[in-house]
Amino acid sequence: EAQMVETGGALVQPGGSLKLSCEVSGLAVSLNFFSWVRQVPGKGLDWVSVIYSEDSTFDSDSVKGRFTTSRDIFKSIIYLQMTNLRVEDTAIYYCARGFGSGAFDVWGHGTLVNVS
Amino acid sequence: QSALTQPPSASGSLGQSVSFSCSGTRGDIGSSDFVSWYQIKPGRVPKLIIFEVTKRPTGVPDRFSASKSGNTASLTVSGLQPEDEATYFCSSLVGTNHFVFGTGTQVTVL
Numbered sequence: 001e002a003q004m005v006e007t008g009g010a011l012v013q014p015g016g017s018l019k020l021s022c023e024v025s026g027l028a029v030s031l032n033f034f035s036w037v038r039q040v041p042g043k044g045l046d047w048v049s050v051i052y053s054e055d056s057t058f059d060s061d062s063v064k065g066r067f068t069t070s071r072d073i074f075k076s077i078i079y080l081q082m083t084n085l086r087v088e089d090t091a092i093y094y095c096a097r098g099f100g101s102g103a104f105d106v107w108g109h110g111t112l113v114n115v116s
Numbered sequence: 117q118s119a120l121t122q123p124p125s126a127s128g129s130l131g132q133s134v135s136f137s138c139s140g141t142r143g144d145i146g147s148s149d150f151v152s153w154y155q156i157k158p159g160r161v162p163k164l165i166i167f168e169v170t171k172r173p174t175g176v177p178d179r180f181s182a183s184k185s186g187n188t189a190s191l192t193v194s195g196l197q198p199e200d201e202a203t204y205f206c207s208s209l210v211g212t213n214h215f216v217f218g219t220g221t222q223v224t225v226l
Binding site: 037044 | 117118132149151152154161164207208209214216219220
């Protein structure tokens, strides 16, 4: 069974940096695409970034230039390096596995990033 | 990229149907074959219930159906059950490598 576990969330000051990890099991990181999606508790979902099987990455306008998505296919981990954090980046960050070309069918339980 | 617009809430009686919309633009829903819907219950992770506009993943009841017309997608839940109370989010692929989510609709079963 595919499973993903996010770690690395913390309280950080504005302007600070943080690196999130998403440990993937039950499927090959190299053969799938993954996204980071965030949610302010009680609010909507906000797409952050995607990393495709060929290792290309794309970011939302709100994080472009500040966040970097990468992976380690041998460790089966997806990373989200976040720099120059802003108060508005405060959210639960989910890692999700891509399904087909435009959906996400497996989600982790998220990790909380609090910028304050 | 602005969030897709959904009504904040919708409700229906037990056993009845509820439908609600997800409005976007020609640049997202209007030009995408990849509209999906997610169900989120408190304390749970998002669950994919519709992909590629109308398709249901294995295990999702056929009470859930969806459609798209122009720049608007719609989700219908028929034969409402208590367990259908949740927040529902739509999503669309934008171009070939970006995504956008909706604002969410809280469904209440009366």
